[in-house]
Amino acid sequence: MPFRMDVFRFVYWLCRDRALAEDVVQETMLRAWRSLDSLSDEKAARPWLLTIARRELARVFERKRLPVVDLDAASELDPQALAVDDRHEVEEMRRAILKLDVIHREPLVLQVLMGYSTEEIARHLEISVAAVLTRLFRARQVLRQQMLGSDGTQP
Amino acid sequence: MNCEQFRTIVGAEPDSTDPDVLAHVEHCPDCARYREEMQAMDRLIYRALAIETPAEKTTEQVLSPPQPRAPRLWRMAATVLLTVLAGMMALWLLTPRESFAEAAITHMRHEQASMVRTSETVDDTRLEQILAAAGLQLKPGAARVSYAQSCQFRGQQIPHLVVQTEHGPATVLVVPEAPAQQREKIDEDGLQGVIMPAPRGVIVVLGENMPVDEVAHTLLSALQY
Numbered sequence: 563m564p565f566r567m568d569v570f571r572f573v574y575w576l577c578r579d580r581a582l583a584e585d586v587v588q589e590t591m592l593r594a595w596r597s598l599d600s601l602s603d604e605k606a607a608r609p610w611l612l613t614i615a616r617r618e619l620a621r622v623f624e625r626k627r628l629p630v631v632d633l634d635a636a637s638e639l640d641p642q643a644l645a646v647d648d649r650h651e652v653e654e655m656r657r658a659i660l661k662l663d664v665i666h667r668e669p670l671v672l673q674v675l676m677g678y679s680t681e682e683i684a685r686h687l688e689i690s691v692a693a694v695l696t697r698l699f700r701a702r703q704v705l706r707q708q709m710l711g712s713d714g715t716q717p
Numbered sequence: 718m719n720c721e722q723f724r725t726i727v728g729a730e731p732d733s734t735d736p737d738v739l740a741h742v743e744h745c746p747d748c749a750r751y752r753e754e755m756q757a758m759d760r761l762i763y764r765a766l767a768i769e770t771p772a773e774k775t776t777e778q779v780l781s782p783p784q785p786r787a788p789r790l791w792r793m794a795a796t797v798l799l800t801v802l803a804g805m806m807a808l809w810l811l812t813p814r815e816s817f818a819e820a821a822i823t824h825m826r827h828e829q830a831s832m833v834r835t836s837e838t839v840d841d842t843r844l845e846q847i848l849a850a851a852g853l854q855l856k857p858g859a860a861r862v863s864y865a866q867s868c869q870f871r872g873q874q875i876p877h878l879v880v881q882t883e884h885g886p887a888t889v890l891v892v893p894e895a896p897a898q899q900r901e902k903i904d905e906d907g908l909q910g911v912i913m914p915a916p917r918g919v920i921v922v923l924g925e926n927m928p929v930d931e932v933a934h935t936l937l938s939a940l941q942y
Binding site for chain 2: 566567570571574575584593596597600602614617618620621651652655656659670671673674675680688694695696698699702703705706709
């Protein structure tokens, strides 16, 4: 299924739980398949899937109280999820991203990983472009501070 | 553009191609370096975000023999699943058909993803087509419809809508072919609803913590049969 990898990464970085992300991706693909006729433009498939995934995750959050994510466990005890690169900097950055608030993490994922424009992020999150820019700026400020603080050098 | 404005923009969009940003880089070495640092950090962020996904298994992983216990576990799981399925089928065959209200709730649950609070609305043309298929029209601007499908329900195609209200999303099933009945209230698992007689058949409204009667009346007055 095209975009499955994108959807998985997007959901993972929202929920920070690999097993939950896999479940949500599965459900997302099922729902997408069922409502395929509502997709009028094939070029819009990826944002359409991400929107379905976001709603599905919200539904999961609404329906059950999820366990608190242990950030150490998310970044250390789940090597399958994170061990794409063993470089120290990448690991440090992952830890820093995991600690970001979701309101800062989500637009950052959409921009850097998915290549969304600011306007597309604003539409996806249903907020203003100015609010998106503020969140992106804040996200990078926090990451920069954490990275500078972690080893005293600039990234 | 001063340095502060530059850094605010580049802090949000390191790859910004804003002409003012590019012009500022030309004559401010400090800001040019800041931009390069932010772009380098973005490359690092990308690498950090690009985690391994379930679909990215290597050839060795795919071709490697399964764990010794796995086949047995799978057989046991399959046996349990078949037993459960057989039990469920027997139960289904022995159980009377679900009521109209239960069928409506089941149908709504099946398309639960549509029950989200959103400002997006469906395309007017699509909505018209779905309603027209059931011989219906909705007065323009009468409701904010965020989801519209033509669904199979109890042997007929019906318009399945989600209407955005100030209390949240409400599912609306317009069922033109249904036995005449009195108004019926639904209250199940935190879900409120009403089945309301309509000029043809009934209209079903389901939602959580909302005045479903009010929504039903509003739609009935806006629908033209």
